[in-house]
């Protein structure tokens with residue numbers, strides 16, 4: 001990276017800017033942010049036509065080429081902005097940006113860091129928010145040590161107030177009364193502050209998911225994992241999402257990878273209702289929503305899937321016979337499980353090999369991943385396994 005000439009003048013600072021037509025602003029901002037070029041200490045601004053994004057520095061030639069390679073396909077996909085578009089240089093120097101005032105965080109207000117998770121405009125308070133605590137992604141904010149379950153009602157309402165102050169976009173604070181549990185992986189929630197509701201719309205990688213946290217499973221913590229799977233899907237593929245929930249794998253795949261067809265199934269009626277709404281909300285056409293027990297999928301979909309997604313980590317093993325039977329020769333099963341560090345992968349691989357063997361098939365393990373930690377020495381893993 002080359003150093004940009006920058007100077008501070010009271011409330012503003014001079015930076016290199018990335019200038020792009022306003023209608024392309026959000027996806028471009030995301031790509032530059034992912035490439036870690038955005039200077040978050042300054043406020044982006046727009047004039048009549050263009051958005052100016054503050055850069056930490058002027059990228060080196062190779063970095064500029066990489067940014068261009070990432071942006072060009074995306075810009076081609078988006079509709080051309082209306083009105084006259086001048087193709088000016090993306091990089092402009094000596095642009096003055098206002099400095100972002102540092103917002104108060106929840107721990108600034110409270111003096112400690114409670115555990116909570118934000119989904120859409122709802123914050124869920126709990127020290128065991130999900131199937132998966134001790135997660136090392138950054139989608140949980142201020143999630144450190146404390147157990148909210150041991151706090152008094154007054155403490156809880158003080159925490160809720162701090163969350164509402166520190167996150168102006170949060171409209172509702174709920175308290176999770178226990179872990180995610182049961183066949184449909186849902187949780188009991190208690191309303192604490194703001195607007196009394198459990199429904200919201202969560203945005204992720206350009207997709208919108210309507211969720212109802214009381215009636216169907218959803219976690220934002222798997223966003224990177226969902227993207228990893230979507231990156232493997234090709235346009236001619238058939239994808240079978242056996243435990244689709246409200247559709248975060250299927251819809252991202254439909255939008256990003258545009259495969260021939262996606263069968264998205266869940267046994268929970270409420271999840272499938274939301275899945276259908278999410279298909280409409282995201283305007284994806286190639287997703288078929290089913291409301292079945294996954295065990296019956298082999299009747300209709302024998303040997304049709306190029307990718308079988310088995311995101312039911314606590315008991316995906318019970319559905320391996322079905323998964324093998326609906327997987328085409330050479331197709332891939334994405335198998336999620338909860339395992340401990342004394343046997344992260346081998347036991348699960350044996351289960352998949354045995355299920356394949358029963359149907360006269362062999363396996364090839366393509367990838368073994370620890371997706372996130374779940375409890376001390378316990379991990380949520382994913383195995384990508386070809387069924388030959």
Ligand SMILES: C[S@@+](CC[C@H](N)C(=O)[O-])C[C@H]1O[C@@H](n2cnc3c(N)ncnc32)[C@H](O)[C@@H]1O
Pocket residue numbers: 183184185216217218219222242243244245246247248249265266267268271292293294295311312313
């Ligand atoms: C861990 S959640 C994953 C949902 C979704 N893939 C996601 O990432 O948000 C597992 C889902 O499997 C569904 N499920 C549980 N048992 C099932 C079965 N026998 N057949 C189909 N779906 C089932 C639950 O209702 C739940 O939505």
